[in-house]
Amino acid sequence: MSYEHIKVEREGPLMVITLNRPERLNAMAPGMADEIGNAFYDLGDARAVLITGEGKGFCSGADLSARSSDSKGGSHQALQNHYNPAINQVLRAPVPVICAVNGPAAGVGCSLALAADFTIASKSAYFLQAFVNIGLVPDGGSTWLLTRAIGRARATRMMMLGEKISGEQAEDWGLVYKAVEADSLMDEARALAEKLANGPTLAIRTMKANINLALDGTLPEVFVNEAEGQRLAGASADAMEGGMAFLQKRKAEFKGK
Numbered sequence: 001m002s003y004e005h006i007k008v009e010r011e012g013p014l015m016v017i018t019l020n021r022p023e024r025l026n027a028m029a030p031g032m033a034d035e036i037g038n039a040f041y042d043l044g045d046a047r048a049v050l051i052t053g054e055g056k057g058f059c060s061g062a063d064l065s066a067r068s069s070d071s072k073g074g075s076h077q078a079l080q081n082h083y084n085p086a087i088n089q090v091l092r093a094p095v096p097v098i099c100a101v102n103g104p105a106a107g108v109g110c111s112l113a114l115a116a117d118f119t120i121a122s123k124s125a126y127f128l129q130a131f132v133n134i135g136l137v138p139d140g141g142s143t144w145l146l147t148r149a150i151g152r153a154r155a156t157r158m159m160m161l162g163e164k165i166s167g168e169q170a171e172d173w174g175l176v177y178k179a180v181e182a183d184s185l186m187d188e189a190r191a192l193a194e195k196l197a198n199g200p201t202l203a204i205r206t207m208k209a210n211i212n213l214a215l216d217g218t219l220p221e222v223f224v225n226e227a228e229g230q231r232l233a234g235a236s237a238d239a240m241e242g243g244m245a246f247l248q249k250r251k252a253e254f255k256g257k
Contacts, residue, residue, distance in 0.1 A: 001042050005032035007054070008039050013197040013256065014190075015039070015046035022055025027063035028108055030082035036112075040089040047256050048197035049093065050189060051116065052100040058125065059109025062140070079139055083108050087141045090115040091212065094205050096196040100189035101125045101167070102182070111140035114149060117208060118196075119176040120189045121167035127175065132162045148215060150175050200238035201256035203229075 001008075007018040017039050019026035026032075040049070053059055062083060064075055090097050090112065099116035106128040113119050113127070121127075129138045129146070138146075138159050146155040150173045158165060171179035180188050196204065206229035214222055233239055237257040245252035 001038060003035045003039070005029060006035045006039065008042075010044075010046065013045065013047040014193055015043065015049045016193075017049060017051045019051070019053040019059055021063075022053075022057070024063060025057030025060035025104060026053040026055070026109070027060045028083070028112075029063045030078055032063075033082040033086040033108075036086045037089045040093055043093075043095065045256075046095060046197075047199075047201045048095050048193050049097045050100065050193040051090075051097065051112070052186065052189065053102055055103075057103035057109075058099075058101045058105045059112055060104050061107030061109050061130075075136075075139075083111075083140050087111050087115050091141075094208075095201070096193075096204055096208065098189055098193045098196070100185055101127075101176070102185055104128065106130060107138075107142075108140035111142045111145060114145040114175070115141065118192060120185065120192065121170055121176045121179045122182040122185045123167045123179045124182050125167040125179075126164040127158075127170055128162070128164050129159045130162045132160055146175075198254060200233070200236070200242060200252075200254045202236045202238060203233045206230075206233055 005019070005021055007020050009016045017036065019032065021027060021032065062078070064078060096118070097116040098118045098120065099113045101113050101119060101121040103122070103125050105113040105125065107130065110127050110129060129142055131138050143159070146158060154173055157163065165173070165175065167176070167179035170176045178188070210222060210225050210229060213225055238254045241254060242252045
């Protein structure tokens with residue numbers, strides 16, 4: 001599959017997606033959103049996905065000046081047809097997703113970063129919901145993602161005051177997994193992504209599904225899903241390998257099966 005707005009590379013069991021409009025700080029045109037979604041449909045045998053941005057920015061938000069033919073109805077249609085599906089693909093992906101935030105993550109770029117399972121940010125990066133400054137409201141799932149990640153008070157602060165939250169502050173708030181120096185960002189993100197890509201894929205997939213369910217479902221529903229997930233994971237080759245490695249006091253070599 002060919003892409004215009006992103007770069008997609010395969011590194012063994014790892015897929016690396018790079019947002020590739022550096023001249024616009026990787027502002028997300030509807031076409032870029034579509035390509036992100038398509039990349040997740042085309043995972044193949046990838047067991048983890050790493051997302052970052054080319055140049056000085058991660059993603060400066062939606063670029064509605066580049067609307068597609070079916071988003072001419074305005075931002076509402078662009079959200080419904082392009083941006084929301086892309087964010088949902090990241091949230092519901094059957095593999096772990098890591099975002100390496102190398103610069104501004106604003107608007108839907110903030111949503112994309114926070115939809116990942118692990119978000120590593122440069123200390124010089126920042127997260128921003130600036131909609132209030134132009135009389136609009138956060139979108140792309142930001143309200144859901146922020147409120148669950150940092151609580152009502154801090155989410156309200158970000159959205160209603162439109163303040164920039166630095167990478168270091170984001171780590172302090174629990175908004176991201178870790179904030180690191182800019183020159184070590186990709187090394188740390190790649191090391192984490194490779195660790196996850198070489199982990200017990202079925203077990204990690206089930207954990208991700210159960211974590212998502214825990215945010216919206218009930219405890220009885222989680223009990224049921226955990227038990228079913230344990231049944232499936234327990235019958236996998238990775239679980240057998242993990243048990244043997246434990247008994248033999250060696251590092252497990254998971255194959256994702």
